[in-house]
Amino acid sequence: MAGLLENAGQSLNNEQIAQLKQGYQMAMQMVYDKRIFDSMMQDLQKLPPEQGLAQAIVSIMMKVQEQVGQLDMLVATSLGIALLGDVTDALGQIGMQVGQEQQTAAFEVAVQLWLAANSGKYNQEEVIAAVQQMAGSQGEMQPEQPMQDQAMQGGV
Amino acid sequence: MSAPAIVAGLKFIGAAMAAKTAIEGLKEGNLLKAVVGGVGAYFGATSLMSGGAASMAGTAEGAVSAAGTATGAAGQQAIKTAGAGLAEQAAATSTMQGMATGGAALETGLSNAASQLSGNAASSFGAGMADLGSFAAEQGIASGASMSIPSASSFMNDGLSAAAANGLGGATQAGSGLLNMGASMPQTGYQLGAQGSGIANGAMGAFDTLKGYGSQAMQWAKDNSMMASSMMQMGGGLLQGMGQQGRFDDEMAALEAARKRRQLTGDTSFLRSTRYNPNTGRFEQVA
Numbered sequence: 001m002a003g004l005l006e007n008a009g010q011s012l013n014n015e016q017i018a019q020l021k022q023g024y025q026m027a028m029q030m031v032y033d034k035r036i037f038d039s040m041m042q043d044l045q046k047l048p049p050e051q052g053l054a055q056a057i058v059s060i061m062m063k064v065q066e067q068v069g070q071l072d073m074l075v076a077t078s079l080g081i082a083l084l085g086d087v088t089d090a091l092g093q094i095g096m097q098v099g100q101e102q103q104t105a106a107f108e109v110a111v112q113l114w115l116a117a118n119s120g121k122y123n124q125e126e127v128i129a130a131v132q133q134m135a136g137s138q139g140e141m142q143p144e145q146p147m148q149d150q151a152m153q154g155g156v
Numbered sequence: 157m158s159a160p161a162i163v164a165g166l167k168f169i170g171a172a173m174a175a176k177t178a179i180e181g182l183k184e185g186n187l188l189k190a191v192v193g194g195v196g197a198y199f200g201a202t203s204l205m206s207g208g209a210a211s212m213a214g215t216a217e218g219a220v221s222a223a224g225t226a227t228g229a230a231g232q233q234a235i236k237t238a239g240a241g242l243a244e245q246a247a248a249t250s251t252m253q254g255m256a257t258g259g260a261a262l263e264t265g266l267s268n269a270a271s272q273l274s275g276n277a278a279s280s281f282g283a284g285m286a287d288l289g290s291f292a293a294e295q296g297i298a299s300g301a302s303m304s305i306p307s308a309s310s311f312m313n314d315g316l317s318a319a320a321a322n323g324l325g326g327a328t329q330a331g332s333g334l335l336n337m338g339a340s341m342p343q344t345g346y347q348l349g350a351q352g353s354g355i356a357n358g359a360m361g362a363f364d365t366l367k368g369y370g371s372q373a374m375q376w377a378k379d380n381s382m383m384a385s386s387m388m389q390m391g392g393g394l395l396q397g398m399g400q401q402g403r404f405d406d407e408m409a410a411l412e413a414a415r416k417r418r419q420l421t422g423d424t425s426f427l428r429s430t431r432y433n434p435n436t437g438r439f440e441q442v443a
Binding site for chain 2: 077081100104105107108109110111112114115116124127128131134
C-alpha cells in the first residue's frame with residue numbers, strides 16, 4: 001500500500017506535498033479529536049459501512065480543502081488513501097468493522113463523492129492524468145505480480 | 157520533479173503510513189481499481205445525466221487516452237474485463253431490444269463495440285465501468301448509495317411512465333433507452349458512429365424522453381445540497397450497472413427498500429459545527 005502512495009508522492013511538487021502534509025495533519029486532528037470523533041461516529045453508525053467510511057473520508061477532505069485550498073486530484077487521492085486506514089480504524093473502535101473488500105468499495109464511493117462534491121472544479125484531463133500517474137506507478141512497481149491476479153483475489 | 161521534492165514526498169508518505177496501517181491488507185490493484193472505477197462511474201454518470209453524446213465522446217476519448225497507462229498483464233486483464241462486461245451488456249440489451257423495433261441494429265452496434273474494445277486497450281476505465289453492475293450488487297454500493305435512490309428510482313419510473321404514455325412500447329423500450337444511453341458512450345468514443353446510426357427510432361424516442369429527465373436531474377442537483385448532488389451522480393452509476401438486465405427488477409426493489417430504511421443518512425453536522433482556528437492549529441466547536 002505504501003508503494004501506491006509512495007509513487008504518487010514522487011509525482012508531487014513541493015507545493016503539493018506541503019498541501020498534502022498540512023491536509024493530513026488537519027485530517028488527523030478531526031479523526032482523533034474526541035468531540036469531533038464522537039459526533040462523527042454518531043452520524044456514521046446510521047450508515048452502511050461502505051457509505052459511512054466513504055462519507056467520512058470525503059467530509060473530512062472537504063473540511064481540509066476549505067482550509068488549504070483546492071486540492072488537485074492526485075493530492076486528493078493520496079490524502080483519501082492515507083485517511084482510509086485511520087477512519088476504518090476509528091469505525092472499528094465503535095464496533096463498526098469494515099472488511100477489506102468493503103474498504104475498497106468504500107473508496108470507490110469516496111472517489112465518486114469527491115468528484116461530485118467538487119463538480120466543475122476538475123476537468124477530465126486532470127483526473128485522468130492523476131489516474132495515469134497512479135496506474136503508471138503501479139505497472140512499474142509490480143512487474144512480476146500482474147494486477148489481474150490481485151483483482152481476481154480481491155473479488156471486487 | 158526535483159530531488160528535494162521527492163525526498164519531502166517520501167517523508168510525508170512515511171509519516172502517513174506510520175499513522176495507521178489498517179489498510180495494509182488491501183491489495184494495491186484493488187485500491188487503484190477503486191479509484192479508476194469511481195472516476196469512470198462519476199464521469200459516466202455525468203454524461204448520462206446530461207444526455208450529451210458529445211460529452212460521452214469526451215469520456216470515451218479520455219478512456220482511450222488512459223489506455224496508454226495500462227501496462228503488461230494488468231492492461232490485458234482490463235481489456236478482457238471491459239470486453240466481457242460490454243459483451244454481457246450487449247447480450248442483455250439484445251434481449252430487451254427484442255421487443256422493440258430496430259433492436260437488432262443496436263445489438264450489432266454493441267457487439268461491435270465490445271469487439272472493438274477487446275481489440276483496443278479499454279484500460280482500467282473500461283473495466284471499472286463494465287464491472288459497476290455486479291460490483292454494486294456484490295459490494296453493497298447499490299445499497300450504499302441510499303440517498304441517490306429516490307432520484308434514481310423516480311427518474312426511472314418517470315421514464316417508464318413517459319415511454320408508455322407516448323406509445324413507445326412501454327417499459328421495455330424505456331429500459332432499452334437507458335441501455336442505449338450507456339451503450340452510446342463506447343460507440344461514440346470508439347468512433348462507431350456507423351453502428352450507432354442503426355439505433356431504432358423507437359429507442360431513440362425513449363432516449364430523448366430520458367434526456368429530458370436527465371436535464372431535470374441536473375437541475376435538481378444544482379438546486380440541492382452537495383450531498384444530494386453527489387448521490388445523484390452515484391445514482392447515474394447505478395443506472396449503468398443496471399444494464400445487466402437480469403438483475404434489474406431485483407435491484408429496483410432492493411433500492412426502494414433500502415431507500416426507506418435509510419432516509420436518515422448524510423448527516424455531516426459534525427463538520428458544520430467545527431471551525432479551524434489557525435492560532436491554535438486545531439478544529440474547535442462553533443458555539
